Amino acid sequence: MSDMDTAAATTDIADRVEAVLARTPTGLLIGGSWRDASDGGTFDVENPATGEVIATLASATRADAQAAMDAAAQAQERWARTSSRARSEILSRAFALVRERADDLALLMTLEMGKPLAEAAGEVKYGGEFLRWFAEEAVRDNGRYVDAPEGHLRMLVTRKPVGPCLLITPWNFPLAMATRKIAPAVAAGCTMVLKPARLTPLTAQYFAQIMIDAGLPPGVLNVVASASAASVSEPILADPRLRKISFTGSTPVGKDLMRSATDNVLRTSMELGGNGPLIVFEDADLDKAVSGAMAAKMRNMGEACTAANRLLVHEDVAEEFVDRLAERMRALKIGNGLEEGIAVGPVIEAKARDSMEAFVADAVERGARVVVGGRRVDGPGYFFEPTLLTDVPRDARAVTEEVFGPIAPVVTFRSEDEAVALANATEYGLASYVFTENISRGLRIGDRIEFGLLGLNVGVISNAAAPFGGVKQSGMGREGGAEGLAEYTTTQYIGVEDP
């Protein structure tokens, strides 16, 4: 590009940023209209690539959270009586609007979260698919009407909406984590209060307006962003009309919310942290394994619950695997995700960048070797180099804890048993990956590995049609697939006198 072209592109993007921010609601969505916080309070949203404030939003108080809960409770009965076809059509219209406004959504995500624009566009596509999938599922959630085995009784089994739900989402996938909950709740006929992450609320605000534009009735979806998460969750969890909480975020916060959910015996879905292993056997196709590791580790700057946190590699192929992966990682261009050709954006905040430094320092102190990266990038924004570590001892923090950033530690093993034991040596159980050309071995590992998700010779497996979720301390419940809809319904059985 010439200097003049670059200047024109910069002006163009600046205009687009201004326009999309002007189109993004900044209030609280309660009972179908956007309003200020009851005490007039606000909080700022930053761009992690520059550290600049890009928007100021209303910050919900306890009273606002209560008002959102009231609106959801009031709307529930009527909403539950709408036909599944009507709900399905709202989701279909929302899907079409997400496609139409995809550029706005992607831009907002890059601005508030930092991921490169191309990845943000990928999330718009993935996030939108939940609307399409649950629009299709909504009309197929059938019950049954059958004779009891002994006769003299008919059994009517129906699926009903659970009722008002509290949905809490994290910052790393600002659109998809919201649509993965909102779409099945709409399909089932549940009303909702959504609390998006404080760091990335803009995408959710914009998407909520899409749901209104698609025809969602007032009170069905209420959105209460807040500087104080507890101000929103505490009054709502204490309200006896709430029937379910669906949370995606860290395991410690999930545990706290589970404790709070016991008082009213709430239905609970928890999508929590991970410490995913990616196992490369000696018989793996190394091209596939390296590409899989790049996708599973580097996508979203490694800020994914499904990230391959530990690369477990058979010692016979470790050297070649590390060489090839190092070459790919060195080629990644770091920078502001709005710019052309950027593959790695900033991490979410200064604290996250500092924690990357601490992970590397700890590993090096214990004897690990830095093959690629390892340092923060100076200047504005919160950047950390894509980092490849080898000779990493098994007790290094980068191996035992969820890293949530662009650091890939390699640990070697000698046998299948050792690989399985290493993979399972974590309190987490969300995503795992195995690379082997021996399909029997791949399926055998599937039997032995304690993870809710397994990618066999592939580094990204999330799909709206598949049940996503973990075991152990990665949580409970599934999102997506037919299972994702069942989470928002409850079963009622009516015994009917034989006519």
Ligand code: NAD
């Ligand atoms: P987090 O737990 O800090 O925050 C998640 C959400 O909970 C945010 O909206 C936050 O404001 C809210 N929150 C925080 N404290 C709260 C409280 N006391 N009461 C109510 N809400 C509260 O997590 P995060 O840093 O936003 O996200 C990263 C974590 O999320 C990682 O551990 C990651 O693995 C996990 N995650 C899991 C999945 C999954 O599907 N399993 C998907 C994405 C992220």
